[in-house]
Amino acid sequence: MIKYRLRCACSNEFEAWFQSSTACDAQVQGEQVACPRCGSHDVDKAIMAPNVAACGNRQDEPCPPPAATPKELRQLVRNIHRSLVKNAENVGTRFADEARKIHYQEAKARGIYGQASSEDARALVDEGIDILALPSLPEDAN
Numbered sequence: 001m002i003k004y005r006l007r008c009a010c011s012n013e014f015e016a017w018f019q020s021s022t023a024c025d026a027q028v029q030g031e032q033v034a035c036p037r038c039g040s041h042d043v044d045k046a047i048m049a050p051n052v053a054a055c056g057n058r059q060d061e062p063c064p065p066p067a068a069t070p071k072e073l074r075q076l077v078r079n080i081h082r083s084l085v086k087n088a089e090n091v092g093t094r095f096a097d098e099a100r101k102i103h104y105q106e107a108k109a110r111g112i113y114g115q116a117s118s119e120d121a122r123a124l125v126d127e128g129i130d131i132l133a134l135p136s137l138p139e140d141a142n
């Protein structure tokens, strides 16, 4: 089953489920789909969401998510950094120690961030401690 957004001549948009994209086309063209507002059969497939439309005529196949550009990714990382700085405590190089203490409830549970070597990070993950490695941004080095 696949959901399509349809648009009526009266400019009402509504959604309907179809067996497949071909079934949708057939039913729309065969005037078997009526607008729930005015009852007209003058309906058409509305413009799909960009990530679906990008798949062209293979609309019954799942689409891959749209790829983020390097610029968008950088912005995303920058946003995460910013919210970390605002909401978490910078523990610097004590990150691994603090993360462990919080995990074993030897320290107050809170958001922390800081630096950890890749061995430290791996050890933390092995111990089942949730951490997230973020790439650092050039301007953070200032």
Ligand SMILES: [Zn+2]
Residues within 6 Å of the ligand: 008, 009, 010, 011, 012, 035, 036, 037, 038, 039, 040
């Ligand atoms: Zn209508």
